[in-house]
Amino acid sequence: MSQKEEEPYKSLKRVIWQYENCLSCVWFEPNDPVNADLLERGKCIEPNLKKFELIVSGRDWCNKFKEIPQKTIDSKQEQAMKE
Ligand code: SF4
Secondary structure: OOHHHHHHHHHHHHOOOOOOOHHHEOOEEEOOOOOOOOOOEEEEOOOOOHHHOOEEEOOOOOOOOOEOOHHHHHHHHHHHHHO
16 A cells, blocks of 8 residues: 555544543543443543533543543442442
8 A cells, every 4th residue: 555545544543433532531520420421421620621610421522631540430430339
C-alpha cells in the first residue's frame, strides 16, 4: 500500500466509536454508579470543569479524559450499594 493510500485509512481510524468516553473517565460522577452505561448521565467533576456544573452522558468525551482504574469503579459501586 502506497503512502497516499494509507492516509484515508489513518483518518478513518480516528473516527471509530470512542473508547475513551465519560463513562470510563475518572472525573465522571454517574447518577447510578451500579448500572451506569453509555446513556447514563452524570456530573463532570474534573477540577477545572467542575465550576461549569456540566451534565454529561457516558458517551461524551473531552480532552481532559483520564481513564478510571477498575479499583475506583469497584469502590464507587460498593459505596453506592451501601447507600
Ligand atoms: S467531560 Fe471530560 S473530564 Fe468530564 S467526565 Fe467527560 S471526559 Fe472526563
